[in-house]
Amino acid sequence: MPVPSANPPVERRSLREVAVERIRTAIFDGTLEPGEHLNDGELQSWLGISRTPIREALNDLARVGLIEMAAQRYTRVALPDPAQRTEVMQTLGAMLGGIVRVTVPGLGSTQKKALVRSINQVIVVVEQRDMAEHGRLSWELFDAFITACPNATLVAATKDIIDGLTYRSSATRTEETTDWAAKEQGYPELRKAVEAGDAIAAELAVENIFRLSAQL
Structure with missing residues (x-):
């Protein structure tokens, strides 16, 4: 039978979701400036998260217009016109x-x-x-x-x-x-x-x- 618990359920977030939220916040509060280039290694050191969820997060943020990506050229904070x-x-x-x-x-x-x-x-x-x-x-x-x-x-x-x-x-x-x-x-x-x-x-x-x- 299920074991009752008095503790409220813990919200579980994936590393991808954590990376999305932290990078998004850094963009909105100006920590990451428009046009700033993003390096995978630096993001890994800053976030303490491996490369795969970081790349997934960057793809998510690119879809909503916060990140711009060009293969083999750059990944950067979007530079609005x-x-x-x-x-x-x-x-x-x-x-x-x-x-x-x-x-x-x-x-x-x-x-x-x-x-x-x-x-x-x-x-x-x-x-x-x-x-x-x-x-x-x-x-x-x-x-x-x-x-x-x-x-x-x-x-x-x-x-x-x-x-x-x-x-x-x-x-x-x-x-x-x-x-x-x-x-x-x-x-x-x-x-x-x-x-x-x-x-x-x-x-x-x-x-x-x-x-x-x-x-x-």
Whole structure:
């Protein structure tokens, strides 16, 4: 018969998953910079993981646009093209807008309050024109929407793509390309929509934040 245990189940992750998470984190926090070449031996020493799961992890990260690979030439952190920034922002806004629209109607009171607090934090850094903090807090905000999304199929289909787009957006962000006016308008609209449980208004607010109406 099964032996009962009072201990909670331990989450087991493969070495490949560990490598993906650590390399991904290093890319997003700037430890690994855009265009930086990656050497298998150096990655093995840093991660303490053998070559095979590292190569598998790099292939996974290449599929979502965080790594670029050319056989016999290089493996490097992706080097996004600033000329594609508007396309990237519009695509990101369309995907996040869809997730927000699906998520808002089912939010409970506690979830709404937490999201409103996060939106208020973003509004403060937008008013301060703090580009770095806006990047960090806005991603935490939209990640919270993804976490709260009740449609697991939608999340599974978009999360990795959103990761790649978010990186391409942050790597090409400058003061000149940051539309503070759109954000000053969009985040209060998003807060109001979340408080009211208005899914369509929330989606439109996200579209405004990401400037879906901008000309390519």
